[in-house]
Amino acid sequence: MQTMVLNNKDIQVDIPNGFETEYDTTFGFMKMRRDTIIDTTVTVVIFSEELSRNDTVFIQRKALGKIKMDPSFRKILSEEPLQRIEAVEYYDTYMPDSSMFYCPVTDDPYKITLEESSLKIASPITEIYKESRYIFFSFKAFNHGYIDDGDRSWD
Numbered sequence: 001m002q003t004m005v006l007n008n009k010d011i012q013v014d015i016p017n018g019f020e021t022e023y024d025t026t027f028g029f030m031k032m033r034r035d036t037i038i039d040t041t042v043t044v045v046i047f048s049e050e051l052s053r054n055d056t057v058f059i060q061r062k063a064l065g066k067i068k069m070d071p072s073f074r075k076i077l078s079e080e081p082l083q084r085i086e087a088v089e090y091y092d093t094y095m096p097d098s099s100m101f102y103c104p105v106t107d108d109p110y111k112i113t114l115e116e117s118s119l120k121i122a123s124p125i126t127e128i129y130k131e132s133r134y135i136f137f138s139f140k141a142f143n144h145g146y147i148d149d150g151d152r153s154w155d
Helices: 019-026 061-069
Strands: 002-006 009-013 029-048 053-060 073-092 111-115 118-122 129-133 137-141 146-148
Touching: 029 061, 053 061, 061 073
Parallel strands: none
Antiparallel strands: 002 009, 029 053, 029 073, 111 118, 118 146, 129 137
């Protein structure tokens, strides 16, 4: 249980275990990146009990120490450096901070109200906001809606 202060009122907040993982993926944006991996493939000879003869095995260089300690290890045949591209999924995390208390269009603070146990966050835009852009165009914004106790007013 943690105490937070909102509008000069103490609010008890219970954050369950594992929330940080759920939060990270819920409020993060999944992205893909391609990492260039430089790896060395080592060709080794080991004695295979199943085949009753020596066998060739390809391993990553980082596993070489473990293989060399194995009694079935015979010798290293070759080492070949290899560069490969690996696709990696990751979440570009959303990190809230105090700048997010303000509407990005008007720089006015969001309207935050707490009534009993119900929290409401509403847009500060009350009328059409218009701003000229590039001589011929204009940017128009209407009220962005609200979030009332977790239910949002938009689709």
